Amino acid sequence: MSAAAGTTQGATLRARKEEHQRLAATDAVQTRTPPGWGDIHLVHEALPEVDLDAVSLETELLGRTLRAPLVIAGMTGGHDGATAVNAALARAAERHGLAIGLGSQRAALVDPTLEPTYAVVREHAPSAFVIGNVGAAQLVEQGGKGPLTLAQLRRTVEMIDADALAIHLNVLEESVQPEGDRRARGVADAIAELVGTLGVPVIVKETGAGIARTTAERLAALGVGALDVGGLGGTSFALVERLRAQLQHDQRGIELGEDLAEWGIPTAVSLAGARTAGLPLIATGGIRSGLDAAKALALGATAVGVARPLLLAALDGDAALDAWIGRFLETLRTVLQLTGCTTAAQLRERPLVVGGETRAWIDDLGYGPLRPAPAASEPGR
């Protein structure tokens, strides 16, 4: 690839990243399909015997301790507007002891002058658990573009002194994206290879269409360190790319974006499915409160990821981020008390009710039972 081509590609990437950030902040990118939390009911414990102060949100993730099971999901980087957002998010991660993911770092690999838009995260979050990010599509050849080299992938880690690297699976987004990468073959092998050589754990992460049980088990077999199920029900990248296609008068992208806006496995379903893979699970996609988070934890998540709400808050500044995170944590902590838990992990043993369409999904895919069958009472007692 010539330098000029590189620059052009860099400029394209930068523009795209800018658009992603801008468009994702609009209201039109939320799926109509719910993530499933409304179909899940936790059971109140009226006599919890747990003091609110005794509740600890501390969570182990890949050998590190977070002060709460919350990951600021990877979003941005690679354009000028990203720097401030990433800095704000990083400061929040540092203040609250959270994990933080970055947006895809490809832009900085193509155009190293963009590295600071990512590196700002480590600067402002020196002790946080920071997760690099690169797309699975870039692990294989796409048209003229060769796959990312191991050196490049290492650079994504070094650039931000990453504690883990997320490979995002976004075949739906690539399909809709006007200039998307349409090849998917070879990704599994590339992940397997990377896992053995990168030096930090690899997290595989969907970006809004979810991971099925069989896929989760395949990924576990490849040696992946954790999964972010990235399910349907929050920000939709089919819708984001449709908005971009509209700006570019790309009819194909507009239409595919509409046709597939509701494609995917709802987050709650995907979580129920991925339980058997034996990996730490992050639940991203439509988590909007500490109550949603508690339901995800009860379904088996180790932590939850939140993207769009934190982007909106970050655009409003540090105080808005503190407000959002504070509310989230306070609700989560309270729900732990209300279910008689002192730790988030205990939620996995608490009873659970599943109704609505989520039940049909879990039944038909064999993702249940989610809890051991309760002993029935005497009929008619």
Added chain:
Amino acid sequence: MSAAAGTTQGATLRARKEEHQRLAATDAVQTRTPPGWGDIHLVHEALPEVDLDAVSLETELLGRTLRAPLVIAGMTGGHDGATAVNAALARAAERHGLAIGLGSQRAALVDPTLEPTYAVVREHAPSAFVIGNVGAAQLVEQGGKGPLTLAQLRRTVEMIDADALAIHLNVLEESVQPEGDRRARGVADAIAELVGTLGVPVIVKETGAGIARTTAERLAALGVGALDVGGLGGTSFALVERLRAQLQHDQRGIELGEDLAEWGIPTAVSLAGARTAGLPLIATGGIRSGLDAAKALALGATAVGVARPLLLAALDGDAALDAWIGRFLETLRTVLQLTGCTTAAQLRERPLVVGGETRAWIDDLGYGPLRPAPAASEPGR
């Protein structure tokens, strides 16, 4: 605690109680989640062989006979406006032979000049079954405040010559309440101790989030005399406290109140669950008619409790109370006839249909079957 501190605490309590009463009278405190009665269907008996006159609503509760299975649920006391409301409610209890609960008596323990706002109940209801009330949170130490002493608890009984004392479990409300008590540990032990020494039966009562089967069974093992399941679907104390938080500009309370407004086990579900505890059950939370009451009785309740509708009626005076209670009793009596029952207890043997989300709850928590399986008819007959 210094006298001054006592007075301040008393003033705070008094103000809070006044606010509770005022805010609970607004429309904004009803949950969106239904209590479940709409999902429960009783079965019409076209040939009841029961005269309306032969229907008796008389009900045994803790060794006493009520003229109807209705408890005026504990609401108020501890501030000036409470006296008239309590007097009106007490007169109604006396006239109709009902049980009547009081609001939390803590205020009067802290500031004995408030005792008359409670004692008025016994004055006007000399022969009624009167239930004292105190919060479970006050049975254990909270911040600087020590737990209520046995002497104080005895005083709650003496103050009104109570026939029973209700310990209310309200960990959700305490969570949302700006000045709430956030400790819950030790409550079970405190209840167990109290049960053995108080001299009147102890009723444990939730206040809007319900009691799970396991909790009901734990409470039975502690020696409690009866349970009021106080389920989700009527007045929400998360919403009441959110309104109070709004008045106080307490952002945390506002947000928790919103996030947890729909938290809890719907009353019908909680009732189905608590059946196995072997205790008399009171069903409070979203009972709005004699038909709702009949469904609760069919699910195993010994009596139902009603709060907010009776508060609204009491604010309108004795005639309004008589009107509400009269309608309630007439409908309940009629439903007994329409199901071929002469007593409320017989409803427990009548067939029952459970649909909607209530069915998912009962299935997943193993709270069924509610009736012995009916014999199937010949296929295709």
Added chain:
Amino acid sequence: MSAAAGTTQGATLRARKEEHQRLAATDAVQTRTPPGWGDIHLVHEALPEVDLDAVSLETELLGRTLRAPLVIAGMTGGHDGATAVNAALARAAERHGLAIGLGSQRAALVDPTLEPTYAVVREHAPSAFVIGNVGAAQLVEQGGKGPLTLAQLRRTVEMIDADALAIHLNVLEESVQPEGDRRARGVADAIAELVGTLGVPVIVKETGAGIARTTAERLAALGVGALDVGGLGGTSFALVERLRAQLQHDQRGIELGEDLAEWGIPTAVSLAGARTAGLPLIATGGIRSGLDAAKALALGATAVGVARPLLLAALDGDAALDAWIGRFLETLRTVLQLTGCTTAAQLRERPLVVGGETRAWIDDLGYGPLRPAPAASEPGR
């Protein structure tokens, strides 16, 4: 009873009958609860091998042949306005070979000058299957009023040369009715006695709250000749009586009418339940088209009954009645062809799908299976 009292009672009855007819013609008397037809699906037969001309609607009912399985349900009589309506309905029955029921004949027993308002039916329908009507409540003593004597009951038959007598069960209506009869005991014995001595078959008929399986089986054991399940989902007599109560400023009736407007067993459910009684079944309550009728027939009805729509048509005249009945028959005949049936009875062997809340009712009451279990296909074929 003095003659004057008789006249007063007669005047009251006449006024009530007039009000019934007038109020039932308003829109406010239809239940919100559906009768269940919308939850029932018949299965299209694309290759029916039945000519439309070959479809016969002829139906045997109690030893007589109707040209179609349609009963003009008993509605009116006993006041001046009734004569024209009854005459129109009778002419329609005669023209179309239908069965026709009368409204309660008690008014004419109390005040014989009212007999012509009923007898007009036989005049205009000399060859139709005519069904007399009297309330079950009048078979037992009610306050001062003694039960109808056998002579009186025989007079109901003679008055119209009835082919059968319907005893209507309407304990719900009596409950709501300001001047209602609230005794129900002894009705079963009275029916048993009547059955043996009347000389024409006795049909027992609910009037909007349905008949449960156990009740249907009890009625069969009493020797009754047929049942009209009269289920919930069409005209509601709780609502009709509530409107009357409103006119009379009877607060109790208004309130009971509201509280119990949706009380009862939906018609489709009641039909499924009554199948096992071994009696001919008439399905009345919310039948609004030939398609509803076909579903009722598939559930086991021998014929369907229609009241309010035919009252409205009768008020518009003979042409309107012909139009309504013509449409009904044409749709029913077409549905028979579309399911490959030449007779209505064959519908009982055709496949059936039951969804929604009707399914919960049928499951929980053990009224299924409605059809033999179909053989499952090979999984995944």
Added chain:
Amino acid sequence: MSAAAGTTQGATLRARKEEHQRLAATDAVQTRTPPGWGDIHLVHEALPEVDLDAVSLETELLGRTLRAPLVIAGMTGGHDGATAVNAALARAAERHGLAIGLGSQRAALVDPTLEPTYAVVREHAPSAFVIGNVGAAQLVEQGGKGPLTLAQLRRTVEMIDADALAIHLNVLEESVQPEGDRRARGVADAIAELVGTLGVPVIVKETGAGIARTTAERLAALGVGALDVGGLGGTSFALVERLRAQLQHDQRGIELGEDLAEWGIPTAVSLAGARTAGLPLIATGGIRSGLDAAKALALGATAVGVARPLLLAALDGDAALDAWIGRFLETLRTVLQLTGCTTAAQLRERPLVVGGETRAWIDDLGYGPLRPAPAASEPGR
């Protein structure tokens, strides 16, 4: 039949066909009942290992290869306006390698001057898979009109050099149609006879009310080559004929059209049922996108048929047709990639979730299971 009568009949047919085309283009002909695709969920494969380029839509149908599993469903012919529409549809079929059906050719048999309105299809689609069309009702005698002769049926094939002949079953439409043919007996025998002698495969096709499992199996036994299940949920011919009846002031047609507008088996259900017949299945009725098509293919269809959307596009010209088909194919291809399929046939092995009313249909009719039962996970893992 005299020549004049023939001409009159021809004129009538021509007018009817014109009206069909015009009325079907209005919005009022879509059923309210959905075809079921919304209740069916495919499962996203996050790691598909399939390049978009590797996806092939090529499909075998009756020994011929289509470039995509799409049939332009039979619609028009027999009137002047049809020629342009058929030409446009034919060009599209040729360009995209699709199958194309014609509207009923009866008009041209009655009036041979109309042949060109059909023959235009073969002219513009020399290499496409072209499907002739004739109504099942015309295979038997109807009133004065004798059944079509074998010579006439052969002419339908020759007229367009058809690769197959579709016999459409439309007993619902004939019922509603003012001048409809109401006889259905003998159709099965006539089909059996035709199958053995025609020389091209016979496809039996419903036109909006679906084919039940038992019917599909009967048709397979008759020797039919393929089935088009033509289910409920797309264009309704009850509604089309109701509109025609309205123009003709035919009250009977208007009423039957209204009463039976939602009659039939939803397309998805019909497809699930017909699986066991062992024939290639075409799924027509409410297919509106490549995503709907993918669900139909997953349920066992070999190809899908689309009518009304392509009529609307054809009226707008070739570009509009290309746009519609292009979008459809792109979405279908993408869904194949997103489910990890390289061919449409593989969709039949992919997991499937069925919710809502479609589930009740499939359960009650014994059309499931659609997939082998998945192994359950350890409870509570």
